[in-house]
Amino acid sequence: MLRLYHMYRGCMHEFSICQNLVDAIVNEVNAIQPLPKRLLKVHVALGHLRQIIPEYLQFAYEVLIKDTVAEGSELLVRTVPLEVKCRKCQWQGEIERQAFICKSCGSTELEMLTGMELYLENLEIEVEDAEGN
Amino acid sequence: MLKEIKVYRDLMGANEEWAQKTRDVLKEKNITMVNIIGSPGAGKTALLEKTHALLATDTRFAVLEGDVETTRDAERLAPLNIPVSQLLTDGACHLEAKLVHYALLDLPLNDLDMVIVENVGNLVCPAEFDIGEKAKIAVLSVTEGEDKALKYPLLFREAEAVVVSKTDLLPHIPFNLEACLAAIKQINAQTSIFTLSSLTGDGLEAWVQWLKSIR
Ligand SMILES: Nc1nc2c(ncn2[C@@H]2O[C@H](COP(=O)(O)OP(=O)(O)O)[C@@H](O)[C@H]2O)c(=O)[nH]1
Ligand SMILES: [Mg+2]
Ligand SMILES: [Zn+2]
Numbered sequence: 001m002l003r004l005y006h007m008y009r010g011c012m013h014e015f016s017i018c019q020n021l022v023d024a025i026v027n028e029v030n031a032i033q034p035l036p037k038r039l040l041k042v043h044v045a046l047g048h049l050r051q052i053i054p055e056y057l058q059f060a061y062e063v064l065i066k067d068t069v070a071e072g073s074e075l076l077v078r079t080v081p082l083e084v085k086c087r088k089c090q091w092q093g094e095i096e097r098q099a100f101i102c103k104s105c106g107s108t109e110l111e112m113l114t115g116m117e118l119y120l121e122n123l124e125i126e127v128e129d130a131e132g133n
Numbered sequence: 134m135l136k137e138i139k140v141y142r143d144l145m146g147a148n149e150e151w152a153q154k155t156r157d158v159l160k161e162k163n164i165t166m167v168n169i170i171g172s173p174g175a176g177k178t179a180l181l182e183k184t185h186a187l188l189a190t191d192t193r194f195a196v197l198e199g200d201v202e203t204t205r206d207a208e209r210l211a212p213l214n215i216p217v218s219q220l221l222t223d224g225a226c227h228l229e230a231k232l233v234h235y236a237l238l239d240l241p242l243n244d245l246d247m248v249i250v251e252n253v254g255n256l257v258c259p260a261e262f263d264i265g266e267k268a269k270i271a272v273l274s275v276t277e278g279e280d281k282a283l284k285y286p287l288l289f290r291e292a293e294a295v296v297v298s299k300t301d302l303l304p305h306i307p308f309n310l311e312a313c314l315a316a317i318k319q320i321n322a323q324t325s326i327f328t329l330s331s332l333t334g335d336g337l338e339a340w341v342q343w344l345k346s347i348r
Binding site for chain 2: 020024036109119123
């Protein structure tokens, strides 16, 4: 059996992208009126073709949220599959990263529908209710 | 009370803004910029050294050399007598659009037709960052193995051209060129592929013709 080991550290590009994420979160949270009590969860969409490793992003996130409004929040990464549409036969569906070939007719003339996403989708916050709780 | 807030924030947005500014400048000045990406030692700088003689006949070009450290690559290109700047990332594994933008503005833009950027040696990270280029070009040497396109699909998917370099070494190493080309086509059937050697000059002509053709 093949043993698999992953290195949970990552490289600079995950840090660079994660800094953009933290900046975006801080801007969004500060724009909410009244200011939320707490930021609980952060949802990010990540296309499958992007070479950004969710675990690396996670690691960078924990480092970079220190002393920001996002401290203590949880990062949830949703991977968006690589989906294409065939220009020849109109087939539409998911493919693997290693073979940009239509699964129906074998054509290589594909239009990418999803797979390059990299955005902040959603914030879950705790706000004070009418009674001030 | 819990609340969910829908937001849509492109995490590459800031980089994208700088890349767009660069595209605006390039358009106004009618300059074509290309972004050369490959592993450390793939032969990117050697390719630029040899490209010069054929390209400079009718194309005025400058080079932006991206590296983690040292100005060695820019110094290698100094004898060519073209504008060359060294971009240092101080540890980062890729060039970002803002750095490229400022380096571009310092070039003599009124006297240029083309800017060639040599990105930091790396097959992963530079592919993620748009720097405002017209085309990404992947450089892969025959000593790196046939399967690189499959392992780094994003770069090869995005590349308008792939240069398979150091073909003079083919008789000396176990490397299946056909398998390498097949792997590239499996990721990107539309890309233009050039097999060449900067050492012997074999195949350089077709590559430079292509470079001129995207002007
Ligand atoms: N045999 C051979 N060696 C090459 C060729 N191109 C580059 N090299 C050598 O490969 C090494 C790395 O080249 P360089 O241009 O610095 O690669 P870069 O890191 O991609 O810029 C150097 O020792 C070059 O002399 C080639 O076409 N054939
Ligand atoms: Mg170099
Ligand atoms: Zn099809």
